[in-house]
Amino acid sequence: MPRFMGFVRMAEGVGTPPQELFEAMDAYIGNQVEKGVFLDGGGLYGTEDAVNYVVREGQVTRVDGPYAEAKEVVGGWAILQYDTVEEAAAEQQEFAELHAKYWPEVTVISTLRQISNGPDNPGD
Incomplete structure (x- = not known):
């Protein structure tokens, strides 16, 4: 069965x-769990504590958040x-429509x- 990342x-x-x-998402995700399609997921905090490792020209550099240049x-x-x-x-469209309706x-x-x-x- 194909898996997806949303x-x-x-x-x-x-x-x-x-x-x-939040309430609409709880109901939606609960329904997805019951149908056996939601395997795992969650929200993420902001980038203030994020860590990126940038590989450029064979060198690795650590870049800590927040990221002023981040648009989204x-x-x-x-x-x-x-x-x-x-x-x-x-199903992804239905998920997006919840956001349009409630936010x-x-x-x-x-x-x-x-x-x-x-x-x-x-x-495959």
């Missing part, structure tokens, strides 16, 4: 989502599994990507 990106420092969104950050993630890509995309003043980019099973058979 994540949401938004501007850094937009504040805490409204309680109504990943705010949450999920590992999901669906029978088809079409089913996964439909319309914030721009959120909801992304879905299929998880590869290896270099010889991505997507």
Whole structure:
């Protein structure tokens, strides 16, 4: 069964989502757990404590947050599994629509990507 990673990106420092969104997400995720498609996920804190390791020209450099140049950050993630890509995309749209309904003043980019099973058979 194909697995997917879903994540949401938004501007850094937009504040805490409204309680109504938390409640709607609890119900939505509970339903996804019951259907067996939600495997794991959660929200992420801001970049103030983030650590990046940048590899450039064979050298590794540590860069600690916050990142003034960041326009948007990943705010949450999920590992999901669906029978088809079409089913996964439909569910991701429903997830995005919850944000539009309960937090319309914030721009959120909801992304879905299929998880590869290896270099010889991505997507199998």
